[in-house]
Amino acid sequence: MEKRPCISTGQIFSMLFISKIVISMTYGSLLIGDSDIWDHLVSVPISFLLTFLIVWPIYKLFSMDKKMNIMDNIYNLIGKWGITLIFIYVIYYLVICFHTLAVFNNFISNAVNPPISITFLTFILIICSCYGAYKGLEALARTSSFILISTVFSVVFLGVSLFSGVEVINFTPLMYNGSESVKEGVIYMISQSPCIVALAVLLPMGKGNKKRGIIIWNFLVYLLFAMIIVLIIGSMGDFVYTQLFPVYTAAGIGKFGSFRHLDSLYLGVWISGIFLKLSLFFILASEGIKKVFGEKAKKISIVVFGVMMASVSCFPSFFGILKTSVTTWVLFYFLIFLSLVVPSVLIFIKFFKLKRRNNIED
């Protein structure tokens, strides 16, 4: 029997919540282009409901056999031909790592501009993330508890500090210029939800009520998104559209008593979140390698992934890909294929295989 890491459902969703937050915190014109941020408030409930729809096939497949993750199902149902599909999952997880690194690079170079080389900083982050991934999912889950506590405190603190600066006049009518921005918002929010695909591997590893976990996680993620939109628009108005990372700018203007310029707090939480997200997706990708090549290859693959990411980091021009709207669409279709199409096909095959077996037994 294969030994599987076992963590609680709460820990799984803590990791996924942090992974989602780090991208939400960099929400701004770099990732959404000219889209109207205020209209994205309408995109929030739509994306919230759509997420349930997209998660459903993964959850259904899991509930058919609670010990098998998506890769086990692929291998069992499609056989050796399924290896290609497993590799597609591995590629997706690595693409997400690359995307996260691209966000990190763009953010650091534009908003922080540190005196040390950004490539060097990226190397350090990759090394730390590989180490995190090497230590395994249980260790990462324990770390996520600490990161989650500091993240929640910081988010609440930032929210309170910005609340006094909210000006109602900045809340213009929703969809004033049509529904295009709402559509763009939905595409953006869904495309930036790789956690849904991560669930395909993580669900069998967790102990506890997964259905409740999904509902609470999804609700909190989009509640936070709505809060971010209301706070940045309310406190900055049209100034938001001049900023690449408005949430970071908003953190800089927030004040709470004698506390001012809370952007440093933002940075601390954000970088720890990036570390966690990278480690998690390295682990997920290595799970695919383990399924194909075995346990030993898993640990080696983490190092290989790290080297791959570090090599890409040597060419910062690659990270400019974020500025193209194609990126969002590619991530969106990729996600739909891996979380909706593949699991649905697997459910279909599994259902017919079970039916045929039952018929034979009868």
Next chain:
Amino acid sequence: MKIKKSIFLLLFAIILLSFSGCSENSQLHQKLIIQGIGIESIENEYVLTVQALDFKNPSKEDKPSTKILEIRGNSLLNALENISKQTSLTPVYSQNMIIILSESIVKNSGVNNFIDFFIRHFEARPKVKICVVKDRASEYLKIKSEDNKVLTAKDIHDLIPSSLNSDVLHFVSNLKSGLSNSYLSWINIEDKNGLKQVHLKGVGILLEDNLVKFIEKDEALAFMVLKSVPNFGTFVVENKNLGKIICLLEKSDVKTNVNLEEGKTPKYKINLNLEISVFSMSDKLEFDFEEEIKNSIGEEFSKKITALCSEVIGNFLGQGVDVFDFGKILKNSYPKYFKKIDGDWKSHLKNCKYEVVSKVNVIITGKEPI
């Protein structure tokens, strides 16, 4: 196991090296902590006056001494780059508190030519206050106070009330919105008994990114009331029983609503909820004063302020200038109607009707019965 430990130690050493304390050797005295920036244009050149903290030559007092630099350049960015060339210090903009613009630069070249730096530079803070002056911006950062010390940027920053929203954030937000006109606080130097003093004189109004007019005195007073800025100057109210009374606005709460009249003309109702302090009165007023007198002062003040605010709003609307966010209010209340006139809002502004209603609460400072 030994190899594993060695690898971890090596990684640990690499991480340690990345800490800024090891790699970043720039000391505080090697940095120029900018506190205030004055920008003006002389002979087609940008002239920048920078007030910064000088850690190289510390003063004998607790706080660091102030350094003033004047730098020139073909563009703002070029001038800013020249700071490090001229001083061999690294400029730090995150502690900047004020940007002083001379009238010439806002009127002639427009703000869009240089404001970008203060929006997008990674160290720029959106809450930095911004103001305009009629004379040279450099004078304000060099002016000396009574004890022969340079007036600090912090002092000038404190002169501008935060509630006036004369900061980069609101200024740029209005520029970007295309509906409301941007404005800047206007500060001025006055010579009193041979001593130069800086004070908040009024407001400079912009059309798009160019300065078009200054408002002062009663007009500025009404502007401040309508922007919920208290303590800007005093009002003199004539009372039939007491004669001239000096009133100071302690609190101003403004709520503006809009209704569409039958002919689809927007009508704004501006509700002023004010609180005034009465400081000087005639000798007739005793310690125990009647509520009736208080009410009559309130009524007189209310009449005066209502007339003044109405006049100022009328003047602005007549010139097609929207500094009181009437466009945004109409857009938020009647989006469908506003969509039809969106592109031509400024010309519709002239036809808008308005009504100012005020409610005044009078406080006789130091004489209120407990």
